[in-house]
Amino acid sequence: MSQNTMNLKVKVWRQKNANAQGAFVTYDVAGISDEMSFLEMMDILNEKLITEGGDPVAFDHDCREGICGMCSMYINGKPHGPWQANTTCQLHMRAFKDGETIVIEPWRANSFPIVKDLTVDRSAFDRIIQAGGYISVNTGNAVDGNSLPIEKQNADDAFAAAMCIGCGACVAACKNSSAMLFLSAKVSHLALLPQGAPERKSRVLNMVAQMDKEGFGSCTNTGACEATCPKEISIANIARLNKEYLGASLSAE
Amino acid sequence: MLDAKIPSGKLDDKWVDYKGHCKLVNPANKRKMEVIIVGTGLAGASAAAAMGELGYKVKAFCFQDSPRRAHSIAAQGGINAAKNYQNDGDSVFRLFYDTIKGGDYRAREANVHRLAEVSSNIIDQCVAQGVPFAREYGGLLSNRSFGGTQVQRTFYAAGQTGQQLLIGAYQALERQVALGNVTMHARHEMLDIVKIDGKAKGIIARNLITGELEKHFGHAVLICSGGYGNVYYLSTNAMGSNVTAAWKAHKQGAYFANPCFTQIHPTCIPVSGDHQSKLTLMSESLRNDGRIWVPKNVGETRKANDIPDADRDYFLERRYPAFGNLVPRDVASRAAKERCDAGFGVGTSKQAVYLDYAAAIERYGKIEVSKQGLTNVSHEQIIAMGKEVVKEKYGNLFEMYAKITGENPYEVPMRIYPAVHYTMGGLWVDYELQTTVPGLYALGEANFSDHGANRLGASALMQGLADGYFVAPYTVGNNLADEIYNAAIPTTHPAFEEAAKKVAERIATLKNINGKQSAESFHKRLGKIIWNECGMSRNAAGLKQAILDVQALKKEFWSDLRIPGEINEYNPELDKANRVADFIELGELMCIDALTREESCGGHFREEYQTPEGEALRDDENFMFVSAWENKGEHEWQLHKEELKYDVIKPSQRNYK
Numbered sequence: 001m002s003q004n005t006m007n008l009k010v011k012v013w014r015q016k017n018a019n020a021q022g023a024f025v026t027y028d029v030a031g032i033s034d035e036m037s038f039l040e041m042m043d044i045l046n047e048k049l050i051t052e053g054g055d056p057v058a059f060d061h062d063c064r065e066g067i068c069g070m071c072s073m074y075i076n077g078k079p080h081g082p083w084q085a086n087t088t089c090q091l092h093m094r095a096f097k098d099g100e101t102i103v104i105e106p107w108r109a110n111s112f113p114i115v116k117d118l119t120v121d122r123s124a125f126d127r128i129i130q131a132g133g134y135i136s137v138n139t140g141n142a143v144d145g146n147s148l149p150i151e152k153q154n155a156d157d158a159f160a161a162a163m164c165i166g167c168g169a170c171v172a173a174c175k176n177s178s179a180m181l182f183l184s185a186k187v188s189h190l191a192l193l194p195q196g197a198p199e200r201k202s203r204v205l206n207m208v209a210q211m212d213k214e215g216f217g218s219c220t221n222t223g224a225c226e227a228t229c230p231k232e233i234s235i236a237n238i239a240r241l242n243k244e245y246l247g248a249s250l251s252a253e
Numbered sequence: 254m255l256d257a258k259i260p261s262g263k264l265d266d267k268w269v270d271y272k273g274h275c276k277l278v279n280p281a282n283k284r285k286m287e288v289i290i291v292g293t294g295l296a297g298a299s300a301a302a303a304m305g306e307l308g309y310k311v312k313a314f315c316f317q318d319s320p321r322r323a324h325s326i327a328a329q330g331g332i333n334a335a336k337n338y339q340n341d342g343d344s345v346f347r348l349f350y351d352t353i354k355g356g357d358y359r360a361r362e363a364n365v366h367r368l369a370e371v372s373s374n375i376i377d378q379c380v381a382q383g384v385p386f387a388r389e390y391g392g393l394l395s396n397r398s399f400g401g402t403q404v405q406r407t408f409y410a411a412g413q414t415g416q417q418l419l420i421g422a423y424q425a426l427e428r429q430v431a432l433g434n435v436t437m438h439a440r441h442e443m444l445d446i447v448k449i450d451g452k453a454k455g456i457i458a459r460n461l462i463t464g465e466l467e468k469h470f471g472h473a474v475l476i477c478s479g480g481y482g483n484v485y486y487l488s489t490n491a492m493g494s495n496v497t498a499a500w501k502a503h504k505q506g507a508y509f510a511n512p513c514f515t516q517i518h519p520t521c522i523p524v525s526g527d528h529q530s531k532l533t534l535m536s537e538s539l540r541n542d543g544r545i546w547v548p549k550n551v552g553e554t555r556k557a558n559d560i561p562d563a564d565r566d567y568f569l570e571r572r573y574p575a576f577g578n579l580v581p582r583d584v585a586s587r588a589a590k591e592r593c594d595a596g597f598g599v600g601t602s603k604q605a606v607y608l609d610y611a612a613a614i615e616r617y618g619k620i621e622v623s624k625q626g627l628t629n630v631s632h633e634q635i636i637a638m639g640k641e642v643v644k645e646k647y648g649n650l651f652e653m654y655a656k657i658t659g660e661n662p663y664e665v666p667m668r669i670y671p672a673v674h675y676t677m678g679g680l681w682v683d684y685e686l687q688t689t690v691p692g693l694y695a696l697g698e699a700n701f702s703d704h705g706a707n708r709l710g711a712s713a714l715m716q717g718l719a720d721g722y723f724v725a726p727y728t729v730g731n732n733l734a735d736e737i738y739n740a741a742i743p744t745t746h747p748a749f750e751e752a753a754k755k756v757a758e759r760i761a762t763l764k765n766i767n768g769k770q771s772a773e774s775f776h777k778r779l780g781k782i783i784w785n786e787c788g789m790s791r792n793a794a795g796l797k798q799a800i801l802d803v804q805a806l807k808k809e810f811w812s813d814l815r816i817p818g819e820i821n822e823y824n825p826e827l828d829k830a831n832r833v834a835d836f837i838e839l840g841e842l843m844c845i846d847a848l849t850r851e852e853s854c855g856g857h858f859r860e861e862y863q864t865p866e867g868e869a870l871r872d873d874e875n876f877m878f879v880s881a882w883e884n885k886g887e888h889e890w891q892l893h894k895e896e897l898k899y900d901v902i903k904p905s906q907r908n909y910k
Contacts, residue, residue: 003526017822035525037657043530043773050771050826055817058825060318062491064531066653067416068322083656090656115462116823123439126319130431134424135383139303139722142377146338149392159385159410162417166321195383 003033006098010045012057013105018113018121026101034094038081039064039071041093059118066090066230069165072172073118074105079169079228087167087230107168109177111215122168124214125182131210132203133186135195154192161188163231170225170233176217181225183211184241185233191244201248208245255508255881255895258683259363264901268367271684275727276734283308286733287741289456289471291443291498293320295415295714296697297477298422299721305429307726309733312469313426313435314458316442316493316828321423324479324491325717328415329536329650330399331407332379332714334372339396343404345369350902352712355401355581356677356705357855357871358904359511359879361897363684364702371723372715376408378722382421386410399710400537401581401909407711412536412650418714422721441467442828443498444759446474446505446693447752453505453693454742455749457756461828464821466753468744472736473692473729476502477721480676480698482515484836484843485788486780488673489521489534495832496839499680499699507688508881508893510681510701512839513847516708516856517789518674519545519585522657522667523605532672533657535608536650537710540578542613542643543667545569545589547597547606557599557607557666568592568606576909583707583856583869584909586671590789591867593670600668607666614639614663671789675713677704677856678846681881681895685728686720689881692736694729696720701879706855763830764820768813772830775810779803779833783840787847792860796848803841804888810837842882842890849892852876864906873904 007030015022029045036044039061046056062070071088075081081091096102104118112120162185170181187204190196196203219238226235260267278286286309290301293315301313315323337343349369353360376394380386386408387395396405410417429435440461447455447468455470481496482488503509520535546565553560568588570577580588589606592598599605618639622630640663644651651662658668680688680695682702687694697717704712786799810833818824852872853862862870879895 033526033528035659036528037530040528040530044528047771047773050815050817051769053817056826058823062317062322062493063324063327064492065327065489065533066656067327067413068317068324068491070317070322085652086656090653092656092659094659119823122318126321126427126430126437126439129424129427134428135381136428137378137381137425138306139299139378139425139726140374142374142381145336145376145380145386146393148380150388151392152388152390155385155388155392158383159387159417162385162410162420163413165416166319189385190383193383193385195381 003035005031005033006093006096008032008096008099009101011101011103012117014057014117015114017116022114032093034092036093037064037089038075038091038093039089057118058116061089064089067165069167072107072120072167072169074107074172076103079107079172080230085230085232107172109171111177111179112168112171122166124216125166125168127214128179128183128207128210129186132199132206133190135190136199148194150193158189158192161185161192161233161237164233165231167230169228169230171216173224173228174217175222175224176220178219178225179211179214179216180219180238180241181229181233181235183207184237187241187244188237191240200244201251204241204244204248255681255879255893256683257361257895258685259361260684264362264366267363268370272727275731278730278734278737280308282737284310285741286310286736287312287471288729289469289474290314290477291456291475292323292477292479292699293423293426294323294325294477294479294697295419295422295717296699296721297475298323298419298426299718300475300477300696300725301435302422302425302429303722303726304729305432305434307730308434311429311435312438312471314438314441314443316461317439319439320426320437321420323419324494325714326416326419327491328714329412329534330538331397331409331414331711332375332418333399333406333711334376334408334715335369335406336373336376338394339405341404343406347404348372348406351402352703352709353705353902354907355709356707357869357907358705358873358899359514359854359897360703360705362899362901367724368703368716368719371719374723375715375718379418379421382425384410384417384421386417397538398541398579400540400579400585401576401709409538412538412647415714418718422718443501444756444831445501445752446690447749448505448690449742449746449748452691455744457752462823464819464824466756468749468753470742470744472733472739473694475725475729476680476693476695476699477697478699480679481836481839482673482676484779484840485673485784486776487524487529487532487784489518489532492531495835497832497835499695500835500839502680502688502690502693502695504884506690507693507695508681508883509678509842510879510881511678511706511846512843512882513787513850513857514677514706514855515673516582516675516677517586517671518582519589519671520608520669521672521674522654523600523602523670533653534672534674535654535667535669537582539608539647539650540585543578543608543610544612545578545606545608547592547599551596557609566592566597573909580909581707581709586789587858589671605668605670608669609666610643610662611666614643617642675708677701677706677708681879685731686725687728687732692732694725696725706857760820760827760831763814763834764816764827766812766814768815770813770815772814772816772826772833775806775814776833776836779806779837779840782806783843787844790858790860791847793848796844799844800841800848803837803844807837807841810834841888845890846880846882850876850880868906871906
């Protein structure tokens with residue numbers, strides 16, 4: 001519980017807007033407590049930039065408790081930084097040493113264009129969900145929740161897949177900028193539940209088609225996505241996606 | 254006196270009768286009716302999905318990059334429903350009763366009863382959408398307990414219930430987007446309501462990427478923008494959560510109800526320093542199994558694990574034997590504050606109490622041993638098995654705690670302290686969730702209606718989805734039925750031009766202050782004033798001073814703010830400044846409200862009004878009403894009252910002993 005303070009350099013990607021040329025700029029940040037979160041360190045940098053008359057670094061963030069999926073920084077060559085199963089907002093400064101230089105970049109993927117600095121546009125993910133990431137049930141049509149018992153293992157597996165926060169770290173980590181882990185998490189979540197059965201085939205075909213349309217790359221099974229996922233979504237979901245896709249393709253009209 | 258337009262008839266029949274008699278809009282006309290929804294959390298996303306399914310033309314707005322980010326996603330513990338799956342005596346009436354009592358008799362009976370009635374439908378709907386609730390080995394839904402109740406009626410998905418429910422609503426919303434019924438405007442912030450002939454007919458929204466101001470028409474406008482807990486700066490809310498949409502509605506004539514009713518949640522990770530940007534909740538579900546305690550001796554220096562039971566004060570179990578660690582939030586928070594103020598606090602700041610899992614780990618370990626029929630099991634093995642069970646139930650919360658504090662909660666007790674979490678106050682709405690501006694509605698945490706002076710755990714998710722899926726589609730439709738003769742108004746109408754001009758002027762004024770201080774620094778100072786004087790306990794002298802302090806802060810804000818960057822570009826500092834300006838005005842109103850409510854009730858604890866045991870002392874004779882404030886200009890508000898009539902429940906002093 002005792003606090004240590006440190007002085008650091010942060011090398012941050014600055015880019016005025018989607019069309020501008022970007023570049024790294026290095027800043028000094030002093031008196032950083034090891035109890036701070038990473039984003040609180042960024043707050044201190046921005047406060048300094050504002051009072052000095054400069055332009056603060058734009059970055060996406062909201063809940064700061066690791067669940068909204070909005071924060072998205074590529075820190076020292078890793079999406080969300082050095083800790084396993086973690087989001088940028090939950091990364092704390094005790095992960096770094098006094099005098100260290102921290103390199104901070106945005107998610108890099110053609111399908112996630114840069115908005116400004118470290119902020120990117122991830123609306124491609126919403127469009128993939130629009131292509132079929134749901135169960136078509138209108139409000140008011142539901143039967144009693146307990147009329148459909150679901151095997152605990154399937155329910156647990158569906159939940160594990162549904163934990164995806166849609167942050168895009170999987171895409172940022174992948175050398176091909178593939179969105180397969182994100183897509184497979186949603187396909188698995190819904191395919192593992194009986195409620196998802198009626199639309200199982202069309203869902204996987206439409207979602208994959210949309211993913212391709214958005215320009216995400218292909219999966220070459222390197223596993224970088226799984227290793228970086230803050231919610232530890234398993235790559236086994238990609239295997240399930242491939243099985244679902246193959247089955248749907250073979251039996252499609 | 255304000256009229257909430259509560260239908261006549263028996264409490265049990267009101268909603269059924271209302272639905273049976275409300276006006277309908279035929280499908281062809283629905284296609285011509287435009288509905289604007291501001292905010293896409295549980296209330297907004299569910300309303301957008303449900304109204305889209307009905308065939309209305311819906312336009313939804315959120316300031317985040319995707320509707321799936323809304324702060325409902327961070328709700329941990331669960332959602333209540335009167336299913337009585339546990340056969341433990343639950344019923345619609347009991348959920349209704351617990352909610353009214355938990356709210357310290359300051360909520361409206363008819364709304365709360367309706368909430369309890371539709372609670373079961375919510376669970377069914379969510380299951381149908383594929384929300385992966387926790388299940389038992391038999392495949393049926395699992396339940397757990399929450400504070401302020403004696404039944405198990407809380408449905409959950411590990412510690413991520415809000416996430417799963419929001420993703421369900423988000424998917425339903427995106428389905429309507431795909432079908433063309435909903436148009437989604439992400440990274441947009443509503444900056445004003447447009448009124449024509451006294452009715453809400455649209456909004457002015459700022460495209461946060463380009464800075465452009467957009468005009469949008471709607472036959473009805475639904476504010477689903479959540480609560481205003483961030484007025485305190487430090488809260489469990491997301492950084493972007495704000496009062497701006499609700500405040501603009503207020504400035505356009507919507508009354509703001511009970512602004513001082515805020516919820517301080519007892520179990521949050523304590524503040525560690527001035528750098529802190531937000532506080533993190535540790536779910537109330539942890540109070541199911543965890544025991545809360547402080548040392549019996551002031552100046553205790555031993556580590557938590559070295560303090561024997563005899564030297565520990567399990568103060569909630571001591572003071573409230575019937576409910577123990579599961580008393581409602583306001584009661585638990587005050588009790589923790591009382592111990593810390595008396596010098597028994599723990600940790601470096603001494604502003605914390607212990608939440609201890611050692612007993613639960615051992616208990617679960619022993620249960621596992623007997624389940625598996627093992628014999629000759631060592632204590633270490635029992636503890637290891639117990640840890641596994643606790644990990645399955647609360648694993649993600651324990652991990653979060655470890656990341657933030659650097660301590661292992663499986664080995665040492667967690668340190669917790671109360672933090673701002675939820676706001677029961679909000680825009681005043683009638684039974685139909687309509688504000689005092691016709692055509693303008695407020696749903697979910699943005700309205701005030703269901704939780705009185707204190708909200709029970711696992712009820713916010715319930716209310717958000719009840720309003721969005723099951724209430725608004727009927728009540729908004731009832732009023733839209735009268736609008737079918739009115740075609741969409743083009744946004745070239747002078748009212749839209751005038752509103753957009755005003756918004757542009759305000760932004761330019763903010764930008765042109767060209768002072769020295771950041772919006773964030775003003776926000777921090779505002780937060781300190783409100784937390785110190787309008788937080789867990791309040792008194793007249795402090796509130797009067799706080800009003801003066803907030804007024805002075807407002808003056809300084811408008812003369813020394815600095816916003817870097819340009820207006821017509823992506824500029825998060827400009828967005829923040831806009832929000833902080835509104836928080837400052839709200840802060841003043843909160844203190845005025847707290848000052849005029851000369852009683853203690855729920856989360857509103859006035860030091861002058863307490864029982865000899867230190868419990869909240871209500872004054873039903875003089876304060877059995879909702880305070881609804883009308884804005885009359887700078888620093889000026891007029892109080893309107895809605896009398897609260899309890900036809901079914903007899904108010905008494907809340908007793909959790």
